[in-house]
Amino acid sequence: MNAGLVLVVAAVLEREGQVLIAQRRKQDRHPLKWEFPGGKVETGESPREALARELWEELGVEAAIGEQMAAYEHQYAGGAGIRLLFFRVTEWTGEARNLTFEQIVWESPARFDEYDFLEADRDFVSRLRRGEL
Numbered sequence: 001m002n003a004g005l006v007l008v009v010a011a012v013l014e015r016e017g018q019v020l021i022a023q024r025r026k027q028d029r030h031p032l033k034w035e036f037p038g039g040k041v042e043t044g045e046s047p048r049e050a051l052a053r054e055l056w057e058e059l060g061v062e063a064a065i066g067e068q069m070a071a072y073e074h075q076y077a078g079g080a081g082i083r084l085l086f087f088r089v090t091e092w093t094g095e096a097r098n099l100t101f102e103q104i105v106w107e108s109p110a111r112f113d114e115y116d117f118l119e120a121d122r123d124f125v126s127r128l129r130r131g132e133l
Contacts, residue, residue, distance in 0.1 A: 005073060005083040009051040010038035010121070012069060012128070013089045013096065018108055019128070021115065022058070022101040029079075032102060034115040036086065047085050055092070058100045063092040069133050074120035084120055 013020040024033050037058050041050040048065040055063045066088040075081040098104045107115070109128045117125050127133050 005081045007041040007047065008039065008082045008084045009041060009047045009054065010036040010084060010086050011051055011055055011063065011065070011089045012036055012086055013055075013063070013092070015090075015106060018106040020059075020096055020104060020106055021112075022098075022104045025100075025102045030118055032116070034117045035121055037104075048087070051087055051089075055089070059096040059104070060099055061092040061094040061096050063089045066090055070124050070127070072120060072124065076119065082120060084124075086124055
């Protein structure tokens with residue numbers, strides 16, 4: 001991994017053929033863009049530990065982090081480069097609640113093209129929509 005990249009993790013929470021997606025708040029970086037719940041890996045955390053922590057902070061669920069589905073590197077204009085790891089999550093305790101987003105939605109991947117996703121997520125979203133993952 002490139003040492004200059006920020007490691008970021010994202011969860012693909014799946015329930016009855018739908019995936020939970022979240023919209024960033026107006027005041028956040030990349031305002032109102034859609035994404036998968038998750039965030040930065042902190043010093044001393046494994047990616048799975050970081051994702052479990054983020055899901056607790058953002059959605060109030062205790063999740064069992066499943067398989068890694070994909071990894072991407074992305075450079076945002078004028079920002080840090082990221083290495084983004086996507087993990088499948090099919091088991092959790094508690095009902096997902098919106099604790100930090102503009103809104104959260106359970107949506108069929110077939111309808112993901114109706115949402116304005118973060119640039120770093122777009123290839124993954126396309127692959128998920130096409131059933132490749």
